[in-house]
Amino acid sequence: MSTQEIRFSGFGGQGIIRCALITGKALSLYDDKFATMTQAFGPEARGSACSAQLVVSDEKVLYPYITAPGVLMALSQEAYEKYSGEVIEGGTLIVDADLVKPHPEHPGRTLWRVPATRFAEELGNRMFTNLVALGFFAAITGVVSDAAMKKALPGLVPDRFLKINIKAFEKGYAHGLDVMRPAQAQAEAATA
Amino acid sequence: MVNADPKGVDAGPHFLDGDHALAEGALAAGCRFFAGYPITPSTETAERFAERAPEVGALFIQMEDELASIAALIGAAWGGQKVMTVTSGPGFSLMMENIGLAVMTETPMVIANVQRGGPSTGLPTLTAQQDMMQVRFGSHGDYNIIALSPDSPQECFDLAVWAFNLSEIYRVPVFIMTDETVGHMHEKVVIPPADRIRIVERNNYKGPKEDFRPYKFDCQGGHPMARAGDGYRFHITGLTHNERGYPAMTPEQNVKVLTHLMEKIDGNAEQIIRLEEDGLDDADVVVVSYGITSRIAIRAVHEARELGLKVGALRLITVWPFCEARIRELASRVKAIIVVEINYGQMVREAERCVAGRCRVVSVNHCGGAVHDPKVIVGAIKEAAL
Numbered sequence: 001m002s003t004q005e006i007r008f009s010g011f012g013g014q015g016i017i018r019c020a021l022i023t024g025k026a027l028s029l030y031d032d033k034f035a036t037m038t039q040a041f042g043p044e045a046r047g048s049a050c051s052a053q054l055v056v057s058d059e060k061v062l063y064p065y066i067t068a069p070g071v072l073m074a075l076s077q078e079a080y081e082k083y084s085g086e087v088i089e090g091g092t093l094i095v096d097a098d099l100v101k102p103h104p105e106h107p108g109r110t111l112w113r114v115p116a117t118r119f120a121e122e123l124g125n126r127m128f129t130n131l132v133a134l135g136f137f138a139a140i141t142g143v144v145s146d147a148a149m150k151k152a153l154p155g156l157v158p159d160r161f162l163k164i165n166i167k168a169f170e171k172g173y174a175h176g177l178d179v180m181r182p183a184q185a186q187a188e189a190a191t192a
Numbered sequence: 193m194v195n196a197d198p199k200g201v202d203a204g205p206h207f208l209d210g211d212h213a214l215a216e217g218a219l220a221a222g223c224r225f226f227a228g229y230p231i232t233p234s235t236e237t238a239e240r241f242a243e244r245a246p247e248v249g250a251l252f253i254q255m256e257d258e259l260a261s262i263a264a265l266i267g268a269a270w271g272g273q274k275v276m277t278v279t280s281g282p283g284f285s286l287m288m289e290n291i292g293l294a295v296m297t298e299t300p301m302v303i304a305n306v307q308r309g310g311p312s313t314g315l316p317t318l319t320a321q322q323d324m325m326q327v328r329f330g331s332h333g334d335y336n337i338i339a340l341s342p343d344s345p346q347e348c349f350d351l352a353v354w355a356f357n358l359s360e361i362y363r364v365p366v367f368i369m370t371d372e373t374v375g376h377m378h379e380k381v382v383i384p385p386a387d388r389i390r391i392v393e394r395n396n397y398k399g400p401k402e403d404f405r406p407y408k409f410d411c412q413g414g415h416p417m418a419r420a421g422d423g424y425r426f427h428i429t430g431l432t433h434n435e436r437g438y439p440a441m442t443p444e445q446n447v448k449v450l451t452h453l454m455e456k457i458d459g460n461a462e463q464i465i466r467l468e469e470d471g472l473d474d475a476d477v478v479v480v481s482y483g484i485t486s487r488i489a490i491r492a493v494h495e496a497r498e499l500g501l502k503v504g505a506l507r508l509i510t511v512w513p514f515c516e517a518r519i520r521e522l523a524s525r526v527k528a529i530i531v532v533e534i535n536y537g538q539m540v541r542e543a544e545r546c547v548a549g550r551c552r553v554v555s556v557n558h559c560g561g562a563v564h565d566p567k568v569i570v571g572a573i574k575e576a577a578l
Contacts, residue, residue: 021207028205028380034380036379037378037379038373062490
């Protein structure tokens with residue numbers, strides 16, 4: 001059984017919970033996976049680091065919470081500081097390039113910096129930051145297909161912003177594929 | 193049995209939390225009246241119902257408190273509606289008096305308790321299963337109810353539909369004892385098309401007016417109701433009453449009423465009790481659980497089986513009435529029954545009563561606020577299998 005644990009994090013208002021909802025819906029409705037999404041509801045979840053968790057599996061998810069996340073998306077410094085330590089060896093960290101100043105190294109983990117906020121501003125509004133980051137996340141991790149993610153958007157973003165959200169997702173996705181290429185080439189060269 | 197009204201059925205696959213799924217199940221079952229007072233972690237059900245109410249011609253009322261919520265449900269039910277409310281610990285306590293009135297007046301209704309840690313205001317945002325005895329015994333006097341416990345958002349939908357059906361058949365409050373984890377957890381929920389959802393409609397009396405009796409004390413369900421305003425003369429009271437509903441406060445009448453209230457549930461337990469069983473045939477140890485805890489328990493059972501232990505899982509979908517016959521039968525042939533729950537040990541008392549010393553009963557309980565660590569359950573299984 002292949003199980004992936006993912007944490008989306010940032011600060012309130014960035015659309016973090018929405019990221020988990022979109023990804024969970026995409027996986028469980030359109031990618032034929034089982035996905036269970038939970039979020040922190042307590043007073044500790046108000047006004048500081050905001051987080052949503054997703055457990056993805058080929059079989060029914062029994063334990064609904066994450067215990068050893070393989071992927072962390074952190075769109076704020078606070079979230080990054082709070083959660084980066086829990087990512088397992090071989091795991092992936094995705095941070096906003098402008099909002100998060102990462103530690104010098106994460107041995108055994110891969111860190112990617114995505115200019116999500118900047119790209120969203122170029123598209124006209126910071127509101128689209130989460131979709132840029134999600135596109136990047138989908139390209140880098142391959143956990144979820146881009147087609148499923150786009151199908152999941154209606155109903156989870158306002159109708160009048162659907163097109164621009166898809167554009168934001170595609171921008172992040174394309175950027176993800178771009179930055180992966182040299183990394184892949186390097187990996188191939190190393191094994192050759 | 194008839195098919196659901198398509199207006200209430202949002203058919204198709206969804207990514208929903210348990211609270212929203214409860215509201216969808218209620219609407220699919222034909223519930224068109226909701227009276228409640230918001231409380232974490234149940235509020236999302238009320239929000240969903242309120243949002244959908246105008247689409248299906250339903251009425252949503254935010255009441256002044258939970259006492260009034262149940263009072264409103266009783267009134268609306270006798271007005272011909274299928275009715276529901278949701279709450280959590282503190283609100284559940286406030287509902288207790290009028291729940292007794294609903295039981296005594298044999299008024300169908302569905303009440304969901306999205307459990308959080310107690311006592312008192314306790315842990316508003318964190319999970320628990322601490323109201324399992326309160327749901328059965330919380331109001332005064334002897335009485336009987338039905339309680340179901342979903343383990344997922346999908347089952348919140350499915351059991352909401354079934355809860356309404358049961359409450360119509362047995363004319364009794366039916367409780368959905370879910371919890372914060374299931375309530376707030378999002379998963380895929382497939383809502384079937386209306387013609388695939390079998391529902392029990394209100395049995396409205398159609399015979400001659402002078403023959404109508406709101407009650408029949410025969411220890412069975414299926415008795416008709418009349419709608420207030422349709423011209424039938426009858427009476428509804430919390431006092432011990434006769435078949436026309438008028439007070440008849442004698443010891444003899446109390447025997448009739450009480451026996452009926454108890455036996456219409458216990459006598460039909462086979463139709464009401466739904467269990468999910470896995471690997472019980474050759475089990476040395478049986479792990480009994482319900483609601484969110486059953487998912488963790490079943491994972492632990494799988495892990496223990498990989499260690500070569502003969503362990504089976506029994507999941508209570510119907511918690512009340514308790515599956516006495518099954519537990520008695522298992523107790524005579526297994527080494528131990530382990531009961532896993534997020535409280536200080538509640539349903540384990542029922543297990544102990546039914547086992548009556550024939551095998552070991554182990555309580556793997558922990559207080560509210562979080563689900564179990566599967567390792568703790570595996571540890572208990574290992575020890576019990578020795």
